[in-house]
Amino acid sequence: MTEVMIPRLCVIGVGLIGGSLARALKRSGAVGEVVGSGRCENNLRKALELGVVDRYETRLAAAVTGADVVLVAVPLGAIGAIFQSIAAALPDQAVLTDVGSSKGSVIADAIQAFGHLPPSFVPGHPIAGTERSGVEASFAELFQKRRVILTPLLETDPAAHNLIRTMWQATGAEVVDMGVRHHDEVLAATSHLPHMLAYALVDTLARMDDRAEIFRYAAGGFRDFTRIASSDPQMWHDICLANREALLAVLASFSADLARLSDAIRRADSQPILELFQRAKRARDNLYHLE
Amino acid sequence: MTEVMIPRLCVIGVGLIGGSLARALKRSGAVGEVVGSGRCENNLRKALELGVVDRYETRLAAAVTGADVVLVAVPLGAIGAIFQSIAAALPDQAVLTDVGSSKGSVIADAIQAFGHLPPSFVPGHPIAGTERSGVEASFAELFQKRRVILTPLLETDPAAHNLIRTMWQATGAEVVDMGVRHHDEVLAATSHLPHMLAYALVDTLARMDDRAEIFRYAAGGFRDFTRIASSDPQMWHDICLANREALLAVLASFSADLARLSDAIRRADSQPILELFQRAKRARDNLYHLE
Numbered sequence: 001m002t003e004v005m006i007p008r009l010c011v012i013g014v015g016l017i018g019g020s021l022a023r024a025l026k027r028s029g030a031v032g033e034v035v036g037s038g039r040c041e042n043n044l045r046k047a048l049e050l051g052v053v054d055r056y057e058t059r060l061a062a063a064v065t066g067a068d069v070v071l072v073a074v075p076l077g078a079i080g081a082i083f084q085s086i087a088a089a090l091p092d093q094a095v096l097t098d099v100g101s102s103k104g105s106v107i108a109d110a111i112q113a114f115g116h117l118p119p120s121f122v123p124g125h126p127i128a129g130t131e132r133s134g135v136e137a138s139f140a141e142l143f144q145k146r147r148v149i150l151t152p153l154l155e156t157d158p159a160a161h162n163l164i165r166t167m168w169q170a171t172g173a174e175v176v177d178m179g180v181r182h183h184d185e186v187l188a189a190t191s192h193l194p195h196m197l198a199y200a201l202v203d204t205l206a207r208m209d210d211r212a213e214i215f216r217y218a219a220g221g222f223r224d225f226t227r228i229a230s231s232d233p234q235m236w237h238d239i240c241l242a243n244r245e246a247l248l249a250v251l252a253s254f255s256a257d258l259a260r261l262s263d264a265i266r267r268a269d270s271q272p273i274l275e276l277f278q279r280a281k282r283a284r285d286n287l288y289h290l291e
Numbered sequence: 292m293t294e295v296m297i298p299r300l301c302v303i304g305v306g307l308i309g310g311s312l313a314r315a316l317k318r319s320g321a322v323g324e325v326v327g328s329g330r331c332e333n334n335l336r337k338a339l340e341l342g343v344v345d346r347y348e349t350r351l352a353a354a355v356t357g358a359d360v361v362l363v364a365v366p367l368g369a370i371g372a373i374f375q376s377i378a379a380a381l382p383d384q385a386v387l388t389d390v391g392s393s394k395g396s397v398i399a400d401a402i403q404a405f406g407h408l409p410p411s412f413v414p415g416h417p418i419a420g421t422e423r424s425g426v427e428a429s430f431a432e433l434f435q436k437r438r439v440i441l442t443p444l445l446e447t448d449p450a451a452h453n454l455i456r457t458m459w460q461a462t463g464a465e466v467v468d469m470g471v472r473h474h475d476e477v478l479a480a481t482s483h484l485p486h487m488l489a490y491a492l493v494d495t496l497a498r499m500d501d502r503a504e505i506f507r508y509a510a511g512g513f514r515d516f517t518r519i520a521s522s523d524p525q526m527w528h529d530i531c532l533a534n535r536e537a538l539l540a541v542l543a544s545f546s547a548d549l550a551r552l553s554d555a556i557r558r559a560d561s562q563p564i565l566e567l568f569q570r571a572k573r574a575r576d577n578l579y580h581l582e
Contacts, residue, residue, distance in 0.1 A: 055468050127510045147508065182504075189496050190509040194516045197488050199571040200552055204545045205480050206574035213473075217418060217438060218481040224515040225485045229575045233568035240556050240564055251553050254495045255546070262542050265531050270509055273531055277524035280490040283497035284520045287506050 005166060007032040010094075012060065012082055014038055014047040016129060017099050018073030019138030022052050027140045037063035038074070047135045061089035068169065072098040077238035079106055083113030095160040096121045101187060102243035103151045103180045119157040122164040123181065125149045126173065127191075131230040144172035151180045153218035167286035183244075188246035193254060195236055196247070198229040296457060298323040301358035301385075303351065305329055305338040307420060307507075308390050309364030313343050315462035318431045329365070330352035334507030338426045352380035360458065363389040368529035370397055373406030386451040387412045392478060394442045395533035396473045410448040413455040415473065416440045417464060422521040435463035442471045472537075479537035484545060486527055487538070489520040494533055 009025065011018040011158035036044050036053035037060055044056040057063035064070050064086050072082050079100055090096065096118060099104040103123045110121050128146040130137065148168040152161045164173045178186075205214050242248060257276075262273040271283040298314065302309040305327040315320035327335050327344035328351055335347040348354035355377050357359050363373050370391055381387065387409060391397040394414045401412050419437040421428065439459040443452045456466045469477075496505050531538060548567075554565040 011569045030322055034459075062348060092577055126420070127508060129510070129512075131512075140432065144433070146510070182501075186501070186505050186508050189499065189505050190513050194492060194513055196552060199491060199568050200518060200549045201485060201488060201545060202571040202575050203567050204541070206570055207548075208480065208544075210477070211574075214477050214480050215574070217440070217477050218578065221420075221422075221519045222481050222485055223579060224518050225489060225516050226575050228512045229571045230579075231572070233565055233572055237561060237565045241559050241561070243319045244556055244559065248553065250495070251501075251549075251556075254492060255549065255553070257495045257498075258487070258542075258546060261487060263547070265535055265542075266539060268532050268535065270528060270532070272388070274528045276494050276523055277490050279497055280493035280520045281522070281524055283502075284493050284517050287509065287512060288521075 004032045005030040005163075005170065006069050008035065008069075008088060009033070010037065010063050010066050010070045011034045011053065012037045012063065012070065012072045012086075013074035013078075014044060014053060014056075014135050015073060016133045016135075016137045016142070018071060018134040019047060019050075019052045020128075020140065020142035021071060021073070021099075021126075021171060023138055023140035024143060025167065026051075028170045030167065030170040033051060035063055035067065039078075043135060044077060050135060052135055052138060060085045064091065064094065067091060067094050070094050072096070072100075075232075075238045076100045076102055076105060076242040077234075079113060080109035083109050089110050089115050090118075094120065095147050095163050096163045097124050099124060099126055100242070101125060101191065101239045102246075102247075103183045105242035107151075107153070107180060117155045119155050120160045122156060122160050123180070124151075124168070125151075125187070126168070128173075131227055133232045133235070141172070146173050148173045148175045149178050149183055150175060151178055153180070184191045184243050185250075186248040188243055188250045192207045192239055192243055192247045193250050195228050195231065196240070196251065197254075198226050199236070202226050202229040212221065221258065228260045295319040295323045296454075296461065297360050299326065299358050299360075301326045301328065301354050301361045301375075302344065303328045303354065303361065303363045304365035304369075305335060305344060305347075305366060305426050305429075307424050307428045307433070308336060308417060309362060310341075310343045310426040311419075311431065311433035312362060312364070312390075312417075312462060313432035314429055315327070315434060316458065319461045320392060321458065321461040324360065326354055330369075335428060341426060343426055343429060351376045355380050355382065355385065358382060358385050360386050360388065360410045360454065363387070363391075365393045366523075366526045366529045367393055367533040368397060368525075371400035371403060374400050378404050381409075385411065386454050388415050388455045390417055391533070392416060392482065392530045393537075396533035397534075398442075398471060408444060408446045408528070410446050411451045413443075413447060413451050414442045414471070415455060415459070416442075416478070417459070419464075422518055424523045432463070434459065437464050439464045439466045440469050440474055441466060442469055442474050445469070446521070475534050475537040476541075479534055479541045482549070483530055483534055483538045484541050486519050486522060487531070487542065488545075489517050489528070493517050493520040
């Protein structure tokens with residue numbers, strides 16, 4: 001009989017990401033028991049009914065007892081409080097990891113809660129998700145062929161790092177390591193900024209006088225373009241603030257580019273407009289050349 | 292035997308839109324002969340091979356001879372020159388229509404070319420398309436269940452208006468009438484602005500130092516969000532300039548909203564951020580509640 005990779009997994013925050021990881025690990029046989037925990041008992045009961053967790057504990061200290069891996073999958077703004085609550089109860093042998101979209105803020109939260117960076121803490125971020133949320137939206141295939149970024153630090157225990165890498169690989173994901181600051185800059189550009197633009201665009205239109213009329217004539221492109229504006233507002237609020245510095249930098253850079261484009265349109269100056277559109281089309285076509 | 296709705300249709304610009312209209316009308320039996328014309332003979336030959344047109348004429352005057360409907364489906368920046376070239380040759384009985392994404396500019400082009408607004412001219416705009424272009428991308432179903440906006444004027448002959456409405460209905464489209472200025476404002480908001488944002492975002496990222504790295508970590512949301520940045524640069528350059536006034540107004544309004552969001556993020560002021568995201572999510576979820 002082969003040994004189970006993670007005899008007991010504790011998932012704090014059994015939503016789309018936490019729930020999908022539990023489902024994927026159960027299906028691959030990489031996990032023994034899954035213990036759920038979180039703020040909302042209704043949600044935990046639903047997770048139990050759906051078979052996503054084997055049992056749940058509403059008290060965090062009870063939830064982490066005897067766990068081999070503790071996964072924190074709550075919105076970024078709540079991670080600090082979770083770390084504070086589990087700091088005393090976390091078993092010595094347990095490996096701690098998270099799925100937050102911003103890594104600098106989570107590492108600061110950990111140092112604050114534990115008084116130092118625990119060697120057993122492996123910061124992680126699966127680049128996967130949908131605009132839906134909650135345990136009902138979770139599914140075992142969510143991470144297949146998706147990337148998971150880990151941002152281990154000098155303090156990180158190599159065995160802990162290795163366990164979390166192997167855990168994500170068992171879901172079908174490709175795992176890569178990255179520096180913390182680099183992660184935060186890359187994600188600000190490719191994920192956080194697009195969400196800000198989609199939310200701001202829909203809100204600009206929703207506040208116009210003839211909004212009913214305007215939305216009636218939105219075509220297919222608009223539907224795709226604004227899909228991410230249906231994402232969870234609280235989660236994205238937290239991401240904005242947690243990754244504030246990198247996000248503001250890329251927002252400023254985008255705003256300057258957009259202002260230059262506006263000026264060129266105002267002056268009816270064809271060349272810079274055409275060049276910008278051509279560069280962008282080339283970059284995107286190269287990116288998705290198989291589409 | 293029932294009469295054919297349009298015994299001879301002349302399509303100037305046999306690309307995605309012109310080609311798809313020809314295919315749809317042929318399939319529904321609404322058209323007798325389709326005569327293609329345009330700048331590029333290679334493209335016209337391809338259209339003939341694909342059966343999209345029955346014959347082609349490289350000279351515009353020859354192409355419009357004997358036509359019952361002349362459809363101009365070239366990029367907005369070329370419409371004025373086409374009108375000039377066909378003005379003398381256009382048969383008295385022919386109904387003229389176009390598919391430009393901006394209507395004020397096309398109407399100004401018509402007045403310039405004909406010396407007045409011809410009663411047989413029915414400005415039109417099908418709200419359909421893909422990020423692909425060219426006659427190879429055309430297909431008969433493109434307009435099914437899509438909206439086509441007509442912007443007839445006081446001068447417009449009701450019989451001409453009626454023929455163009457019936458023509459689009461034969462493709463499976465829903466046809467609505469709208470005022471010219473209103474059309475241009477609505478399209479600036481729902482289509483032209485999103486394209487500017489998608490192009491500008493991809494270009495901002497493509498110009499960053501670690502662009503290869505950045506694009507590598509783009510997730511599914513990014514792919515959807517930037518799909519429209521793969522659209523034809525020349526066509527969108529023309530739209531920007533043709534609908535400049537309405538586009539600049541909505542661009543200014545969006546930029547102000549984005550600047551307010553940036554400020555709130557900088558100040559870590561949760562409430563306006565959360566409220567904006569919630570309003571946007573509500574508006575988009577209402578729009579696509581069946582998704």
